Amino acid sequence: MIAGELNPTPRFLMGPGPSDAHPRVLRAMATPLIGHLDPQFIEVMNETRAMLQEIMRTENEMTFAVSAPGSAGMETCLINLLEPGDEALICVNGVFGNRMADIVERCGAKLVRVDAPWGEIIEPAQVRAALGTCRPRLVAIVHGETSTGVCQPLEEIGRLTHEAGALFLVDAVTSLAGVDVRVDDWGIDALYSGTQKCLSAPPGMSPITLSPRAMKVVTGRKTKVQSWFLDLNLVASYVTGGAKRSYHHTAPISNAFALREALRLVLEEGIEARFERHRRIHGLLRDGLEELGFEFVVKTEHRLPQLNAVRLPAGLDDATARRRLLEEFNIEVGAGLGDFAGKVWRIGLMGCSCTENHVNMLLAALRRIMAQA
């Protein structure tokens, strides 16, 4: 069997990621390959680090893109910082907090959970109380919970974490480049993100950063990291340092080209202007959705502008309406996960998918579908 010509119908990506990629980013993907040890590629890695540092607001030397999607960035941070027997305090108020908790147990570390209902933030008082009962190596929390649309305030929890002598680990997969992320100011010791959300590059890499304090834990481990591929003690010889890089694995060259182009676009727009755009377009979507009878899951002050979790109005069937949006209008929105399945949609306004035109198309399509329902 030889498959036919690749010919997917183009979509407007308004789900939880991937988002639409800019034509310049797609063009970068098609750049002829160079080797992963070519001095030209080392330069690409250096430029990417410098731009990531600016967008993450950090001076961490250990800032690079893991050669796999965001879930691998999550795993990289946890398995490098935790050793068997360590305690880890994980804040869980959605799918991705749960995923961190799962990985902690696979590390042979002792899991301490702080839970909040889906759609609500983790309160600093909960973390303070939990820190009275354990001595964790790290406290981990999700900044932008992709399953619920919550934007978690970080500063106070970061302060409590440091007072307890722990490292502060943050999931910024959905938040980075959509809302402010200040790694150094907020005392974040390790942070991972994804390329396919507000950076609007194709999926396949996970930008991460680790503070010198976190790297000291990594280099001072008593046991080997359980993954060879994601062992930062080995990866460091390739991703940091000067011209003398040594081979670890073969980096995804094209994805690195695309990420570099996507970071250029973020900085050309300006970080603050980008946040303002996400807030403004979110406002338009919010007004339109509420008019149609959708209700936001998250209360106003804790909403991510780029990930809108909304309960469906009565009478609108989840599967039918999403199928019609996709098939008739080529618009993708995200289904609800877990308890939200069938009841909640996750509408993304991320990076290049965050435009007034996207909002207008979606609202008009919904009006049509709801009129016919």
Add this chain to the structure above:
Amino acid sequence: MIAGELNPTPRFLMGPGPSDAHPRVLRAMATPLIGHLDPQFIEVMNETRAMLQEIMRTENEMTFAVSAPGSAGMETCLINLLEPGDEALICVNGVFGNRMADIVERCGAKLVRVDAPWGEIIEPAQVRAALGTCRPRLVAIVHGETSTGVCQPLEEIGRLTHEAGALFLVDAVTSLAGVDVRVDDWGIDALYSGTQKCLSAPPGMSPITLSPRAMKVVTGRKTKVQSWFLDLNLVASYVTGGAKRSYHHTAPISNAFALREALRLVLEEGIEARFERHRRIHGLLRDGLEELGFEFVVKTEHRLPQLNAVRLPAGLDDATARRRLLEEFNIEVGAGLGDFAGKVWRIGLMGCSCTENHVNMLLAALRRIMAQA
């Protein structure tokens, strides 16, 4: 800092991978994104599986591309098949056998090594002897050792492995689509490859296949796989089955498009014709290199046509000559690893980099450099 326009000087990739990608594959990389749960993407995954099955010569249902480079494919196979306390017999005659041994230890499994000198094959008698001293869960071996250019005969070792009740795991990163790989005929229970070698797609994915017997071990585990990202019990819900796929991680959409296009090109050429091309072009390179005083590391009958490990002639300085090839001729060849560093080159003739023109360019450039040395 905003980096300048992406503008790498194009190269001719004649190292150990990545190889040159076909323009159709690069164009596929630039296809606008669709979602990882879009029915159109599920179809891409199904078509990819069907084409991989044909190229790997297998009917294994569990055939897909891991969302990360070849090293992650290696890790996926080992960590899913091994549990703490299991024995694993690993054949080591180069860098990649060593890497497997390293991962086995990170699994908490008991490593039994069979070693051969770099540049030589593992003899079946060695495996038979080792199997008399242990009861391994699996026997693992590298089909095409990228560090030495050895093509390892597999059939007899596969038979011995099955007689001992073990699973047979094969590294086909460099061999697949360059020389024959017969998963079902040779009794291979698990095999991983890479996209950036003889398939000539960009790096970033690792095609793998597991037999029903191997999957029974995976689904029957007593302990959780140490990686969440690479846990086949979780990944299976996304990569196999019908239209009802459930979310695990976000697949690298563009890389999947590119791999699909690369597989089409392999099948359009025909597998046997492709092997014949690799053999024929290898012959031209061999004759030319020997005329220039290069000596092959591996004896004739065990050479991979697509990865030529050759000792440098006296008087030719490794670093200088490779730098001149890259800077003056835009030709990349691979340095020697380990004991071969400074003495051996690895010249790749993989997929789209395997043409008479590539050979002619390289030989002419070498003649020029050696005349001036």
